[in-house]
Amino acid sequence: MRKKAMAFHNFQQDISTIQVPDAFTFPFCYEPHPLTILAAEQLQDYLQGQQDFTHNFGLDHAMSGLVIGKMFGVLVVRDPAGQLGFIAAFSGKLAGTNQHAYFVPPIFDMLDPSGFFLQEEAVINALNREIDQLAANPLITALKAQLIDLKQAQEEELSQLRKLHKANKADRKRQREQAKALVGAEDYSSLETDLIKQSYRDQHEYDVAKEACKAELALLEQELDELLQQIEQRKEERKLRSAALQQQLFDQYHFLNAHAERKSVLDIFNEALQMLPPAGAGECAAPKLLQYAYQEGLTPICMAEFWWGASPSSEIRKHKQYYPSCRGKCEPILSHMLQGLTVDPNPMLQNPAANKTLEIVYEDDDIIVLNKPAEFLSVPGIHIQDSVQHRISQQYPEITGPIIIHRLDMSTSGLLIVAKHKDAHQFIQDQFIRHTIKKRYTALLEGIIQEKEGFIEFPMRVDLDDRPRQMLCYQYGKPARTAFQVVGIEGNRTRIHYFPLTGRTHQLRVHSAHIKGLNTPIVGDDLYGSRADRLHLHAGYIAFIHPSTLKKMEFELPDPF
Incomplete structure (x- = not known):
């Protein structure tokens, strides 16, 4: 089994004391198992010192060319022995190829x-x-210009002809009116016949000119x-060939x-989403x-994936960070592919709020302010x-109309206003829309921020391939603006106040972690940083006008971390 000898790697460290997991990794939310950490570190040592290929990960500033960081994965397995x-x-x-001795081959x-x-x-x-x-044929441009000029000239020619015929028509009307008073019925009939013939001649002249x-x-x-048809024929051929190639490509991917x-x-x-696979699936x-x-008859035990290299400009990826x-x-x-394996739940x-209670900070006939x-x-x-x-709907069945006025991310704690009736909801929601409500969040960042205060602004949208992650996107993103003020440095971490001026999903998390923001993730951010006991982000202050x-009403809570 030559391929296996190349792709199967023995652990270089003693793993006899590490317990093998009872279930396989749930790949979309996990803590790396100690075995996968050892495997990943061994792979990282290889990447650090290898001379098998040349690829600019963005880690060596002396290298030139396009910087492309990569997601790598390790799968701990047991062989038949x-x-x-x-x-x-x-x-x-x-490095421009799919075939590398250290790595498993592609599916296709x-x-x-x-x-x-x-x-x-x-x-x-x-x-x-x-x-x-x-399409670059200059004759096409010339013919299009000639068509425009010809249409303009013809319209002018026909317009002048219409004006002449209109004048002729007016003259015939004048002749009729004069003849009625000066000639007899017989002579008038002869004149009318001649005038009708003139009218027909004018109409015929216009029709001939128009044709x-x-x-x-x-x-x-x-x-x-004829020139454009050549282009359309090639485009149709390209469309058919591309569709056939895509179908042939799909046929190679069986899992x-x-x-x-x-x-x-x-x-x-088709069965899961009733859609065609996206590009790069598999x-x-x-x-x-x-x-x-x-x-190869290898039994999967556990798995982990990590990023190696510089982050893409639009996403948030940290060197050596594990990701789902x-x-x-x-x-x-x-x-x-996981069917038949015992997988972690x-x-x-699971309901993360199962044993948690909602603390009521303030309540009246219109609103409830919660922590x-x-x-x-x-x-x-x-x-x-x-x-x-x-x-709230269970606790207050008498509430009418919408309850939630604004939201906090599931992982964020802090002040949240809910409405007891429709008018209160509309009144306060209008303040959010007009950005007149004052909000302050406190976060603890995984690093030291040198600036005392500042402003972060770049457009954001959801990552369509990896929801609910958000990404920077100048083409389709919506504006996201945040002001910040450093509160203090605590060891190797920074306590900071955020003042969001827009309300995009994960705005503060992305503005913290992205290289165009503070490039320092919030402590406990399992999407854009590293998992901890919790996300250290807290909505600690809010001010608004009572409905x-x-x-003006103001509420402030101490930081819970």
Whole structure:
């Protein structure tokens, strides 16, 4: 088994005292097992010193070229002889190829020079170049300009003819009026006949001129259409070839599970989401690892993925940081591939607020001000109903209209206002819309911030491949603005006040962690930083106008961390 000898790695450290987990890693929310940490560190040592390939991860400033950080994965496995080891993989391609001795092979190698993909891609690329050349033909531009000029000239010609005929018509009317008073009935009848003939001649002259214009225009349009049709024919050919290539590519991706059941990527996404697979589905590290393990008779034990290198400009990725598998591309595939394995329970199906209570800070006939605990939903989720909205509606069945005026992220604690009736809801919500409500959050950051105060601004949107993560996006993102003020330095951490001027999802978390923000994640941020006992983010102050008294109300809570 030559491939296995290359891809299967023995642990270099003694693992005899480490207990093997009873269940496999739930890949979308996990704490790395000690075995996967050892495997990852061994892989990182290899990446640090290897000379097998050259790739600019952005860690060596002396290297030139495009910086591309990578997600790597390790899968601890047991071979048929019972020996524990691990296999490794990377997402996408590495150093321009899919084949590396240290790593498992791809499920399908699109970069194989003799394979159909590159060959057909070359044909499509040639079509692209031909389309560009045809579209750049200067005769097309010239003919389009001639058409514009010709249409303008013809319209002017026909307009002048219409004016002449209108004048002729007025003259005929004048002749009729004069003839009625000067000639007899017989002579008038003869004049009328002649005037009618003149009218017909004018109409015929206009019709002939119009048809001549139309014919002249048609000749020019035909010449242009022949050139444009060549482009459309190439585009249609490209469209058909691209669709056929995509279908052929999908046909190469069939995934195994622990029951040795094989399912195509098309069937997986159709059954799970009723959609076609997104680009790159099956190219992430986790599916590669499990596929290789099943094919080689290796038993999966536990898994972890980490980022190596500089962060992409739009996302938040930290060097050596562990991350869950992406949801958009991997969740349907891994849901199939994990069948037959005993897997850790999905923590997102467990109610984090089960033993927590809502503290009422203030209450009157219009509103309730709450101190929401961390890990407590503001509104019901997909799987969990328990939330501020659910608790309040149960506790106050007499409340009419919407309850929730604004939200806090599940992991954020602090002040939350809820309404007891529709008018109160609308009155306070309008203040949020007009940004007249004053809010202050306190966070503890995983590092030292040198600036005393400042302002962060960049547009954000959801990462469509990995919800609920948010990302920077100048094309489709919405404005996100935050002012900050450093409170103090506590060892290697910074206590900071945030004053959000917009209310985007995860705004403070992303503005903290992103390289274009403070580049320092909040303590306990399991999405953009490192997991801890909790997310150290607290909504500690809020000020607004009361819906009935119209007086300013202020509430402040101490930091719980």
